[in-house]
Amino acid sequence: MENYEPTVVAFCCHFCAYTAADLAGTMRLQYPTNIRIVRIPCTGKVDVRFLLEAFEKGADGVYVAGCLEGDCHFLKGNFRAKKRVALAKRILEDAGIGGERLEMFNMSAAMGPRFAEVAREMTERIRKLGPSPIKRPKSTAHSAERKEHRV
Amino acid sequence: MIIAEGKPIKEILAMIDDYDKIIVAGCKGCVTVCSAGGQKEVEILSSALRLARKAQGKALDIKEVTLERQCDTEYLEPMREYADQYQAILSLACGAGIQFVAEKFRKQPVLPGVNTQFIGVTEEQGVWTERCQSCGNCLLHQTGGICPVTRCSKSLFNGPCGGSKAGKCEIDPQIDCGWQLIYERLKELGLLAKLEVVLPIKDWSTSRDGGPRKRIREDLKI
Numbered sequence: 001m002e003n004y005e006p007t008v009v010a011f012c013c014h015f016c017a018y019t020a021a022d023l024a025g026t027m028r029l030q031y032p033t034n035i036r037i038v039r040i041p042c043t044g045k046v047d048v049r050f051l052l053e054a055f056e057k058g059a060d061g062v063y064v065a066g067c068l069e070g071d072c073h074f075l076k077g078n079f080r081a082k083k084r085v086a087l088a089k090r091i092l093e094d095a096g097i098g099g100e101r102l103e104m105f106n107m108s109a110a111m112g113p114r115f116a117e118v119a120r121e122m123t124e125r126i127r128k129l130g131p132s133p134i135k136r137p138k139s140t141a142h143s144a145e146r147k148e149h150r151v
Numbered sequence: 152m153i154i155a156e157g158k159p160i161k162e163i164l165a166m167i168d169d170y171d172k173i174i175v176a177g178c179k180g181c182v183t184v185c186s187a188g189g190q191k192e193v194e195i196l197s198s199a200l201r202l203a204r205k206a207q208g209k210a211l212d213i214k215e216v217t218l219e220r221q222c223d224t225e226y227l228e229p230m231r232e233y234a235d236q237y238q239a240i241l242s243l244a245c246g247a248g249i250q251f252v253a254e255k256f257r258k259q260p261v262l263p264g265v266n267t268q269f270i271g272v273t274e275e276q277g278v279w280t281e282r283c284q285s286c287g288n289c290l291l292h293q294t295g296g297i298c299p300v301t302r303c304s305k306s307l308f309n310g311p312c313g314g315s316k317a318g319k320c321e322i323d324p325q326i327d328c329g330w331q332l333i334y335e336r337l338k339e340l341g342l343l344a345k346l347e348v349v350l351p352i353k354d355w356s357t358s359r360d361g362g363p364r365k366r367i368r369e370d371l372k373i
């Protein structure tokens with residue numbers, strides 16, 4: 001548990017968060033290496049199935065990062081994503097995984113520092129929550145295994 | 152179409168607690184259109200069930216399938232190939248489909264994954280409302296195409312009752328008064344005179360009265 005490093009999957013809209021991540025890099029801002037970015041054409045592409053699948057594949061936390069409200073290039077994509085994230089949170093809660101492991105954020109392409117901040121915020125939140133409950137039964141052996149895989 | 156709603160995940164988890172190999176069977180008919188039991192709902196529910204069971208430390212093997220329809224024998228047949236390898240079938244079809252699967256597949260329990268609610272329409276994306284209670288003797292021609300059995304909360308045939316207020320029903324102010332709707336529609340059509348005809352007491356023998364109903368068309372039988 002003390003060596004636990006969470007895996008956090010971030011579904012990032014190409015027009016904002018993904019570009020913001022790029023900017024964060026250019027600005028040489030530090031953000032945790034725990035984040036695995038999946039680029040999507042718009043958060044409107046996000047489906048409840050993708051969010052759950054990320055957890056099934058072993059993510060400890062997931063977030064969706066889209067354009068600022070009112071700025072989606074497809075007008076309503078980020079509002080749709082917001083509702084789907086809310087539904088997926090309820091499903092995760094009912095499934096005993098915990099809805100707080102999933103979140104939605106909004107940012108513009110110019111917000112490199114905000115991207116780094118969100119990455120830190122989510123990593124911290126998931127670190128506090130501990131590994132995903134689907135990994136817990138085999139916790140000790142598993143984290144040792146995981147550590148080996150990482151190096 | 153038939154409108155249904157997915158059952159709470161916790162209720163389903165309790166139903167399948169004893170099994171570790173199940174089929175989750177969707178239907179491409181009504182329940183796909185009302186987003187309760189189509190392929191997408193099969194995938195989401197299966198994913199949620201697998202996650203929940205993994206979190207409990209009891210793995211669950213799910214075969215995901217979405218059949219053309221569950222209320223016709225021929226579309227159930229393909230499931231025969233693998234059904235025996237599974238301990239239970241969780242069906243996301245309407246109550247009719249679920250029962251038909253249970254009739255045809257005798258070796259394992261068939262469980263309901265949805266609550267079947269009513270016969271209705273898609274009023275707008277994501278909103279479904281009831282329209283017909285399958286009374287077996289349609290009288291829409293007398294009521295301006297608005298069903299008094301369904302749309303009037305009390306199923307009155309010579310409404311409205313005294314509780315209709317500003318076009319809303321006294322049962323619930325969110326619900327339109329069915330008879331107000333009938334009145335407005337008939338007025339629009341210039342057929343208000345129809346309201347002067349007192350509708351006779353309805354013969355409910357065509358409805359649920361005499362037990363489950365059956366329809367036979369000899370000319371179609373093989």
Ligand code: SF4
Nearest residue numbers: 178180181222245248
């Ligand atoms: S099984 Fe039910 S939901 Fe599926 S097509 Fe038949 S009536 Fe519609």
Ligand code: SF4
Nearest residue numbers: 283284286289290298
């Ligand atoms: S009158 Fe009977 S058959 Fe016609 S819409 Fe109403 S419930 Fe359905």
Ligand code: FES
Nearest residue numbers: 013042072073077
């Ligand atoms: S284009 Fe960025 S969220 Fe739709």
